[in-house]
Amino acid sequence: MTAVGGEVTRFAVGDEVFSRVDPRVGGAFAEYVAVNQSLVAAKPSALTFEEAASLPLAALTALQALTAEQADVRPGTRVLIHGGAGGAGGVGSAAVQIAKQLGAEVVATASAGSLGLVRELGADQVIDYRVEKFDEVVSDFDVVLDTIGGETQERSFGVLKTGGTLVSIVPIPDAEAKKARWNIEARSFFMHPHGGQLARLAGLVESGQLRPIVETVFPLDDASEALQKVEHGGARGKTVISVRA
Template identity: 45%
Template sequence: MRVITQQKLGGPEVLTFVDAPQPRPLPTEVLVRVKAIGLNPLEARLRAGEFPLLGEPPFVLGWDISGVVDEAPRTWRFRPGDEVFGMPLFPRAANAYAEFVSAPALHLVRKPASLSYVEASALPVVGLTAWQGLVDLADVSEGDRVLIHGGGGGVGHVAIQIAKALGAHVITTASGSKREFVEEFGADEVIDYTAVDFAEAVRDIDVVFDTLGGDTVERSLGVLRPGGHLVTAVAEEDAELAARYEAAGVHFSGVAVDPDPVALRGLVELAEQGKLRVHVQETFPFERVADAHRLLDGGHLRGKLVLTV
């Protein structure tokens, strides 16, 4: 099979193709013939050496996959021919930039007919991050006022839809150029961060969901109501910031996404109800992974990028 690997850290040009043996599934695992691979900004940071999650090269990037079960020798969960998707093994290496991936069956769910392989591969990381932050940690419910930072991004545009499905009033920060985009996904109010300071524009927020970190998450303290809750997908390990929030009488949670078949099935249910879709800005053939990573490096994406295999 073909695998995209890298022998050194650096720019998109370090991504190279090699021939490798197909992985052999262990007990409770399945071998997936990959149809599409969702790309995430984290992978560009790992490739460049900005975040040492996978250690030193050589390594194979990627977690978001969709495809067809090719072998399922010792698990009852799937059979060959089943269409599946998921985010196996995160944060351990899943070696997903490949034509075949061996994955724990528990980390995958069946792909519904309502989702294409491309759409399904784009959903797991962003969908699970948003679900675990808004549903599991913040317990968003009917009538909550939810502020989502970075609503035009991969996690952000999915978070808007999940919060709306939970009955929340959703406010999001986004550039003026993305106003129509985030409104299309259900945002009730849009704060153009290039022209307006969100910290002065809103108050009495029940839940802030942060995808940006830095100064944004620090200044979000002032917009929460007493007893409110900030969930961050970026600054989850900032103990000093967490202590500052708790001292002010509000809750602070960091979401470090993990494989979760229950949440994945929840996402599938929303998709089948027409309440959730993932926007794919562009697809690239497997061979053009370097071009896709150049777009990742540029940032300011609308939704996700996907490789087709």
């Protein structure tokens, strides 16, 4: 942090911080950005700046999806997480860890090369989605976190318990009709920045209950290449652009 406004009380010049920049403002692909202090938290001391930068979007999405804002996961809740090794830019890998921290029984889908990683993150069962159809081998979930949409989302309704909840980070076509048909809740959402929740995530990092998965770091000059990699998909964890002022 190189400067603070006159009304800032929680941080000082020189503090190491991290944030999810308000998407209505933008500006993260830059050497400097101004952020309201309500969206900022102290960077976990154990992380590099690149590791810390990989957390806010993915981990805030996972936290908001699994806690009271959307699904209210509690000890004993049975949760299915799609894309457990990455899933929409790292949401899945963060969600596996957060769900376990909340006390859930976690089943996740992943590709063959990522099964070991997802088990390391805490999943109780991992399904190779290229070999097995998840809806033919598991069922009776309280919560499904959908990071993929399409056919995967459609098949997910059938593995929920009556009264269960599907939370998706992509739109749910005909959501009201599907809620009525399956007698479940179906919610799609986009995360919102929140400094207090970032501080909670930082605490999980410091206690060893959450670790960022960074696959590739690009310099700012190669931002276009980084975006092409993200668009291509299939990453195990986050792609990070390193900005050095």
